Amino acid sequence: MFNGSNNGLLASNRRSDPYGYDSEDEDNSDGRSNMSMNGGRTASQLSKSGSQLDRKYGIGAKLMSKMGYVEGQGLGKDGSGIANPIQVKPRSNPSVGLGTLSDGRARRYETNDSSDEELALRTHNILAFNKGATESLSEDKLKAEYGRRRALKQRISELQLKLHSEIPSGLLEKVESASLNEIQELEAIETGLLDNQRDSAGLDHRIKALELEITALADEERQLREIVEDIKNEATRTLLNVAGRILGLSNSELVDRLISQLLRQRFASPRFLEAGRTPSHGEQILELVEMLQYQMEAATSQLNRTQTEIHKIMFGWFLQLWQDFTVDKQQTGPMIYMLLDFEPVMKFINCFDYVKEKFIYPKLLSALQLWNIAGPEEFPPRLWVFDFFVIVDQSTKAKFEKVVETKVVEYFNSWYHRDSPLISRPDLIFAQELLGEKYYEVMRTKFLPRFIEQLWDKHFDPLMELEDWRTAFVDEGSIYYVRKLLGYRYYFDKTIFDTLLKAVFNEYNKILYQWLLYSPKEDIPKARYWFISIVNDIFRDSAPSESELAQIRTTLSFLNRPTVKPIHDESFDLVKELDRLQKTGRDSGKDAPYTVQNIPMRKISVTFKNVVEDFCAENGYLMEKLQGQYAQLPDGYHGDTLVPLFKLSRTGATYNLAINKDILWVEKEKGVFEPTYLYELK
Template sequence: MSMSHLYGKDEDSDGVEMESFQITDWDIQNEFNPNRRKHWQTKEEATYGIWAERDSDDERPSFGGKKSRDFSAPVNFISAGIRKPAAEEKSDSDSENEAAPKVEEFQPKKLRTGGNFKPTQKTFAGGIKSNNDFGSWERHTKGIGQKLLQKMGYVPGRGLGKNAQGIIAPIEAKQRRGKGAVGAYGSERTKQSLQDFPSVDSEEEEEQEFQKELSQWRKDPGGGKKKPKYAYKTVEELKAKGTGGKAMSAPQKEISQVKVIDMTGREQKVYYSYSQISHKHNIPGETPTSGKEEKPQGFVLPELEHNLQLLIEMTEQEIIQNDRQLQYERDMVVNLTHELEKLSEVLSGEDKAIYNLSQVLKTVEECEQRMQPGCDNPLTLEECARIFQMLQDKYYEEYKLSEKADLAVAIIYPLVKEYFKDWNPLRDPVYGIDIMTKWKNLLEEGHLSHSAHDAAMDTYHRLLWETWVPFLRNIISQWQPRNCAPMVDFLDSWVYLLPVWILDNILDQLIFPKLQKEVENWNPLTDTVPIHSWIHPWLPLMQSRLEPLFSPIRNKLANALQKWHPSDSSAKLILQPWKEVFTPGSWEAFMVKNIVPKLGMCLGEFVINPHQQHMDVFHWVMDWEGMISLSSLVGILEKHFFPKWLQVLCSWLSNNPNYEEITKWYLGWKSMFSDQVLAHPGIKDRFNEALDIMNRAVSSNVGAYMQPGARESIAYLTQTERRKDFQYEAMQERRDAESIAQRGIGVASVPMNFKDLIQSKAEEHNIVFMPLIGKRHEGKQLYNFNRIVIYIDRGVVYVQGEKTWVPTSLQSLIDMAK
C-alpha cells in the first residue's frame, strides 16, 4: 500500500514523480504558514518515523526540490495563526506544564497513518484480559510453558516469583499526542507502570522544576503577565552553604577575597573571589558557550544586573565571613572557658600547697625557737618525733619534697646527742630503743644496700652514723672483751635498728680487734677462765668472722697438751666446747695429733689381771669416746687392748679354768663397751674370736677332769651372744627402714615387726617370701625365702644348715637368696 499521498506526491507507471492535487493536512497547514517547505520522506524516516535523525525539525525541502537556506537573511516572526481560546489554552498549560515563552502555540493537525489507530485502543492485539484467560492460546499449540510454570509453583491469577511480585498483565502503551521527542508532552508512564513501579522519575522532577521556574516569565493566557515568583535565600541557608555544614576553625576572609584574573575568554576578566567563576556567565559581555545568539529582550540592563549580582555576592561573602568569625569567636570562648576552669583548679591547688608549706614552715620555726638556749619550753626528742609524725600524716607531699637531711641536722641531731649523753649501754642496753624505732620509721627510705657509700644519703643512716656510732666507739674502747655478756646483749637488742653496713662496721672494726688482741694474750695454762666462755657468745652475731681466731686458739691448746696425761680430765673440759665450733676436719686432725697418741700410750701400759683388775686406766681412755672418732678409738683398742686380752684368755683356758668364771669375765669386759663400739665389725670379730677360743678349748678337753656341763654352757653362751648381735643388727636395719619410710612414704607404711621388715626387703629385691603351710620348727613357722628355709625367733633369722640352724643377718640372707 502506497503512503505517498500523505506527503503530497505520487508516481506514475513510468516512475515520474507527480504532484497530487488532493487537499491534505500539509496543504491546510501551509495555508497558515506560507514559508513552510515540503519535506520529502527519506528511507530512514520511513523506517524510524519521528525518531529519524535530522539536522533540524523545521528544515524541509520546498516543492521544487532542495534549496539552501540563507542564514544571512533577517529573522522573520510569525504574525498570526490559529490560536486557541484563552480558557482552553490555560487548561492545557496547567495540565501539561508546557513552557513556551514569547511563542504563540498552534494546534496543528495530526498526521494520518496507514492503520486505523485509535487513542483508546491497546497496543497488543489481545488487549488486557482477565487473569483466568492468561496463556489460553496454549490450547491451540503444543507448548508446555503453562505446565512447567505450574510445576514450579505458579498459581493462575497470581504473579510470578517467590513473593508473587511478577507482573501478569501485558505491558500497556501510551500514545503521544504530538510529534516531539520522548518526554516533550509530559510523562510517558501509564497507570499500570505507576502501579507496578511506584518510583519517582528524576526526569519528571527536573521537568516540573523547569516548568516552575519558567512559569514566572510566561505570559498569562488572558493576555496579562503573571506576578513573578522570586526565590529567596535566607541567612541560615547562606551560612550553611558558606560553611559546608561544618564550623570553620579560623576566619577565611583572606582566601574568600582573593583577586582572580580569568583569561579563558577573548577578553581578560577580573573576579573578586573564586566563587564568582561559577557565575561568570551572568557577567555582561560574556559570550554564550552554545554558539547561538540569543534574541535581546525588550528591557535588558546587563550592567545593572552585573552590579546587582556583584553587590549580592559581596553581601553574601560578608555574611559568610561574619558567620565564620562568629563561630570562631564562639569556639574561642569555649576553649577559654575550659582553660579558665583548668587554671582555676591549678590556682586552687597552688593555694593549698602555699598554705601547707606555710604551715610546715611555721612548725619548723617553732621547733627552732624551742631549741634556743634559755627557752621556757625546750623541745624534747619524743615531742619532736610527734611533730614529724604530724607533718608526715597531714602534709605528706610537702614532707616528702622537703630536705629531711637538713631538718635532721638542724633539729634532730642536737636532740639525739642530748638524749644519749649519759647512757651506758652495758648497764641499760634497751635504753632509747623505742624512740629510735620511731625515727627509723620517719626518716629511713628503705636502703637495703650493704655499701656505706650507697646508703650515705639516707637520713636515718646518717643520723646513726654521725650521732650514735661515735658514742658507741667511745664505749667499746673502754670495754673488756672477757666481759662479753653485756655487750652481746646490747647489740642483740639493737641489731634490728642498725643498718647492715653500720653493724658490719661495728663488728669488724670495733669488736673483732678487741677479741683478737685478747686471744693473743690468753694462756690456757694460767688462765682460770675458759676461753670459750667469752668467745662463743659472739658466734650468733659474728659467725664466720671468728674463724681467724680459731687457728691461734688451736696452737695454744696444742702447746698446752704437750705435757698432758690422760689422767688429767681438765683437758676434756677445755676441748669439748670447741668440738662443734671447729670444722670436722680441723677437729679430727687436732685429736689425732694431740690426744690419740697419748691415749694409746696410756692403754699400752694397762695390765689385764683376771684375779685383781684395776680399771682406772681403761676408764681414762674410754672417757674420750665421743671426743675422738670411732675409728680412732677402735684402732687404739685393736692395737693396745685386745691382743693382751685374748692372750690372757688363752692362758686362763690352758690351766683347767672354771668355765663359769670365764663366762662371767667375758660378759663383764663386753659390758664395758658401748653399743656403738660393739657394733663395729672390728670389735665384733674380736669377741667372736674369744668365743671360738672357748669352744675349741671345751671341745679339746675330754679328760676325766672335764667339768660337767661346760660344753653346753659355752655353746649356750655362744648362741646367746650371736643372737644378741643379730638382734642388734635387725634393730638397726629396722631403724634405718623406719627413717627412710618416714622421709619418703610416711609413717603409716612403717613395718611394725621384724616379719614385716623382711617382707618389705623381699619385695624391694624381688624375692619370694611365703610361709610353708603345716611345717614348723620348735613351734616356729617356717618360711621359704627364695628356696631358702628360714624361721624367725625374737628378731633373729635362722637359716637351715647341714646339721643345725644358723643365725644370719638380714643382709646376708638377701645376698644368699639372690
C-alpha cells in the same frame, strides 16, 4: 521587502537570549518548518495552544509554542515524548540561589548509599554565575562546598556551647548564602575562636590547680609554724609526736631538715647534756628510726642530715664503751645486748659493720688466740663465742674456726700421754661443735697415730702381764692403757672409740679362751678372778658405760659357760682396722653431691624438727629460734652436747625446748631440761 536601512534598524534591535534563542529566528520562521516540527498542525491550532500556555507558563510557553508544542500532545516528531511540562517544586529556603543542590539530592548525598557507578551516571554540568562570567560546576564540587557549609554550621553550634554564648540571629542562614571566600573567612574566624577557647580552658584548669596549690601551701605553712613551736617545746611534745607530724609533710628535703633540727634540739641541748642519757632516750631513738625507715632509705655511701645527727648521737653515747670493751664476764653480756638492741639504728646510719670490725672483732679474736685449750680459764671462749655468732658475719666466723683449729692442732702435735693435760669436757664440746667434721679429721690424722704409738704399741700386753704379774702396774702396762683410753674417750668419734675398746677386750678374750682350752677345769675360777680384778682396776674411778658393760657381760657369760666356740676374732688387727676405717671415711667424702635427680630414696627422711614444726602449725604454736642461747644435754656416748634453744608460744602457753637425736627436751625450770612427749604440749 525590507530595504537596507530597515535591515540595519532590525539588526540593532535584535535581542540576545541567554538560552540561545534569537528574535530573528522567531520572525523568520516559516510555515514549512513549523508544519514539519508539529506534525502538520495548522497555524490556528498553534495560536490557540500558545495563548493558553502563555497565560500559564509565560515566556517559556511562548518558546515551546514557537517550536510547535501543543498542550496535551507529546513532544517529538511522532508525539511520543512527555505530554505535560515538568512541574516546579518550591525550595525550602527561598534565599538559596541557582546551582545549590536540592533538598532531595542533598539528602541522597548525606545517606551516601549510592555506589560510585550511580554517582557517575548522575553527574552533569550545572551552571554557576560569578561576576558576569558563567562556569560549569560538577556535582563533586557542589558536594564538597555543601560539606564545608554544613561542617561550618556544626562547628559554629559547638562553639556556641563551648563559649556559653548566643549566636547572632541569622548567622547560620548567612552561611548558607555566603560565597566561597566568605566561607573561608568564617572558617578562619571559627578556628581562631576555638584556639582561644582551648587556651582559655587551659588557663581555667591551671588557675584551679594554682588555687589548690596555694591552699595546700598555706596549710603547710600553718603546720610548719606549729611544728617549729613543738620542736622548741620539750615539755608538752614528745620526740615521737613531733617526728610524726614532720613525717606527714610531703617535701622529703624539708622532712630531713626538720628531723635533724628536732634531734639537735632534744639531744644536744644544755638541758639534755646536764641531765644525761637514760634508757628511755635509747628507746626513743629506736622507735624514731623505725618510723624513718618507711620514708628514708638506709645510708650506703653518704648520710643525709637526719642520719648525720643520729650518727653523732650514737658515737657520743657508745664510743667510749666500744673503745674500752674487754672480753670478760662483766662487759661481754652488756656489749652483746647493746649491739643487738641498736643494730637497726647502726644499720640505718651504715656504721654497724664498721663498729664490729673496728672495735669488737679484733678483741674477740685476740681473746680467742690467748685461750689455753687445756688449761684453766676464768672466762673461756665456750661462754661467749656462740653468743656473738648472732652478729658475726661468715668471714669472721671462719677466722674464729681457724684460730680454734690451730689450737687443737698444736695441742695434738705436742701431746704426750704422761705430760699433756686433758682438755676439759665443756671446752672439748665447744671445739667439736665449732669445727664440726674438721675436728675429727684433725683427730684421726694428728692425735690417733700418736695415741696408738705411745700407748697401744708400748703398754698394752696383757699376756706378758699374766705370765709375770710383777710387770702389771696401774701406771704401766695394759691397765694403764685402758684407763688412758677411757680418759680420752671423748676425743674420739664413736666408731674409733668402739674399735679401740673392741681391740682391748678381743685380747682379753683371746687369752681367756686359750686359758680355758688348755687348762683343767679347776683353773676356771682363777681365770674369772683374773678378769674381774682387771675390770675393777680399770673402772676404779669411774663406772663403765653401756658399750663397756656389754663387752664385760659377753666375757663373763663365756666364763660362766665355757664353750669351744671362741668369742674373740683371731684375725683382728687394730692398726689395719683403723686404716680401713680412715680409708672408708676418705672414700665416702669423694661421693658426688646428692641432687634431686640422683638422691636415693633411702637418703630421704623427715627429721624430728620437721615433725615438731608440723605440730606447731596444727596446734597454733609459733616456733622461733632463740639467738645465741644453747642448752647442754646428755648425749649417750659423748655424755653432753650443746644444742640450740627454741621457743614455742601461743596464747596462754610458752615453752623453751631443745631437740637432740629425736628427743624433745623441755625446760621445766631455769637451766633444767626434761625429755617430754610431743603430745603433752597440746
